[in-house]
Amino acid sequence: MAFALVGVVACSVGSVCAAPEQTAKESQIKAAFIYNFTKFVEWPADRFANAEDPFVLGMFGDSLLQRELEAIVRDRKVNGRAIVVRQVVTAQEVRAVHVVFVVAAEDARFAAILSSVEDRAVLTIGESTSFLAHGGTIRFLVEEGKLRFEINAAAAERAHLKVSSQLQKLATTVQRTPEG
Numbered sequence: 343m344a345f346a347l348v349g350v351v352a353c354s355v356g357s358v359c360a361a362p363e364q365t366a367k368e369s370q371i372k373a374a375f376i377y378n379f380t381k382f383v384e385w386p387a388d389r390f391a392n393a394e395d396p397f398v399l400g401m402f403g404d405s406l407l408q409r410e411l412e413a414i415v416r417d418r419k420v421n422g423r424a425i426v427v428r429q430v431v432t433a434q435e436v437r438a439v440h441v442v443f444v445v446a447a448e449d450a451r452f453a454a455i456l457s458s459v460e461d462r463a464v465l466t467i468g469e470s471t472s473f474l475a476h477g478g479t480i481r482f483l484v485e486e487g488k489l490r491f492e493i494n495a496a497a498a499e500r501a502h503l504k505v506s507s508q509l510q511k512l513a514t515t516v517q518r519t520p521e522g
Contacts, residue, residue, distance in 0.1 A: 376399065377414050381420070398425075398427075398438065408427060445468075446468070460500050461500065462501065
């Protein structure tokens with residue numbers, strides 16, 4: 343499994359592509375990352391009411407990424423569970439998902455919601471420079487034309503999530519203490 347994520351980590355976001363193509367390619371790569379993250383994070387068993395509950399991925403903004411994610415997860419499962427992708431806006435909707443991706447443009451609005459889901463076992467993924475400092479768990483960044491990610495292990499712990507050591511090794515940085 344780690345090899346699949348390593349392949350995604352090595353992907354370029356298309357430095358030679360035209361701007362619209364670069365956006366589409368970056369969305370495809372982010373969608374692949376998000377799907378693969380679900381394989382390397384463990385949620386508490388009580389986060390699911392029963393064995394038939396689907397695994398829910400929430401999108402806080404960005405419809406292009408949502409379409410890409412829906413295409414990638416179609417007919418796939420996470421730990422035997424069907425995967426559903428939903429648009430989320432409210433704190434109550436975010437509390438109902440297992441993973442939420444927040445686009446940079448929505449970061450300030452999401453910051454107000456974040457405290458209401460800190461203890462709810464929701465993997466929060468964002469892309470703004472301040473996302474981890476606000477308490478997010480994983481942040482995408484582009485380095486040398488390649489999409490990478492950072493992990494806030496303290497935020498994962500607060501959310502009762504276990505991030506595998508394999509995933510932590512692939513991150514550019516892992517913050518182990520709460521931001522002050």
